[in-house]
Amino acid sequence: MSMQEYRDMEPEELALDSSFQRWQLSHDPTANSLWEAWLAQNPDKTELVDKAASLLISLHTTYSEHIAERVPISEHEVQEEISRLHMALEDREVPIIAVSWFRSWPVRYGVAASVLVLLGLFGWSQLRPSANKTPETYTELVALAPEPLSEISNSSDKPLQVNLPDKSTITLYPKSRVSYDKQFAGTRREIYLSGKGFFEVVKNPAKPFYVYANGLVTKVLGTSFTVQAYEGAKQMKVVVRTGKVAVFTQKQVAEQPRKETYKLDGIVLTPNQQIVFSTEKTQIKKSLVDNPVLLEQAPQKQLFTFKRTPIADVFATLEQSYGVPIAFDKDLMRACYLTASFTDEPLFEKLDLICRTINATYKQVDGTIQISSNGC
Structure with a gap:
């Protein structure tokens, strides 16, 4: 399909396009370059792209929340999910005007029409993330990342070591995943985590290290700590082994986007301390770990x-x-x-x-x- 043909598409048709899906869901470099160039040449179609992306990401998020392994939805699964909506509509009663309008579409647009019926019934506002809602989940944050990210998932039953570009490491636990910029090219080293990971961070004051984990943000210059933040869990946890970190919520980031030293407002943790964040009560509680361990540099390790x-x-x-x-x-x-x-x-x-x-x-x-x- 020529890029010119995309101008005449509806949002739900664009969401079905494999190239568009690779751009929005996989951050494929080739697709990224293609679509950024297309947007530059077609600035009047920004709203079309935004609506298609909102639909696609909403389906992706909904689908991901219902699978036990918490792994990203594939392009094929997105296609099937949209098709499932189509089949569901055919099996249920909808307003007569919607049915007659739906049946007037050509067969090849059937799937797209089914989604459009849903949008007509429930409105774009119910699929598009609210303007007042702070992106917090792994899926939302990764989708909004300014640069294409590399993702690693651990679907095994053993911890997996992930080596980062700055020689920091992550011990990624089962049913967990991380995304990050392969080059750490910006002014920050930013990691997006869903699940549990133990981080050993190489110190670099000029480029602070951030971990974004389903509503919690941890900032550190150089230390080792564990973040546990599974999607849908009622509690999130950050535990410090060495060094010092500052922990705050994603909403604090949104409220103070230009403030660099979040540790002034966040909760500072030192070795053998932890915070537990209750997602239901939106409360953060600071405490000691259950069994504090001796520090590596402790003057008396044995006696x-x-x-x-x-x-x-x-x-x-x-x-x-x-x-x-x-x-x-x-x-x-x-x-x-x-x-x-x-x-x-x-x-x-x-x-x-x-x-x-x-x-x-x-x-x-x-x-x-x-x-x-x-x-x-």
Whole structure:
């Protein structure tokens, strides 16, 4: 088909075109160049392209939400989905005017007509993403990416290592997928994730690293952390192993598109801290991980031995070893000392023993440990 013929198409016909589908769904470089050139030559057809893209992406999103493996819909499946709509319309009652109009179309336009009937009945506004809705899902964000992206899916039952252009790596867990620019050509290193991935990021302050994951955004300069954000899940999670990250929601990005240092507004996480984002309540809760681990650079990795050691020094050692802030009243506990020896006990077990010894208690508050005591 010549490119000139596309000018006379309706949006639903254009959505059926394989070249158009490769451009919108697969970000195929050849199709991308072809259609960008066509749009440059036919600027009056921008609305046509927008409507066709809205229909195609809406079908893609709807279809993807109903398959267990969470993998992208293929071009063939898009064709079948539109055909399914056609068959469904033939089996159900629709207004007489729509039926007579539908049957007046030539046979070769039957599938396109079925979609147009749907659009006539329900309106473009129900298929096109709302102007006030912030794109959040993996499908929406990938579709809006300014550059063609490379996608990797893990359909196996084992973790898959993904090597990024800057030598950072992702351990991609089963039923997960990522998309990214093969060259990291822009001013940011941007990754789109659906599922679960463990990131080990090479430090580059000049080019910050962002992970977009179904409504959550994680920004980092160089660290290791895990993001868990499956499509449709009620909870998303970010867990930091080393370094520091800032986490915020996709809506914050939309509200402050020109602000570069999101960490001023986001939730800052350090090692052994995590956030859990409830999609139902739209709440973010910061806490410690269930079992904090020793940092790689911890001064005492195997043995914690204290002999009448001031409690302030004991807590400082734990902070340095686990990276977990510990708050306590230094003046009130100035006379507290500890004589004890620990080896591989978990952090919380160490704290239990220490607090029993000095007659104190502790609790977790926003990813920190708070010690309560009446003094010694």
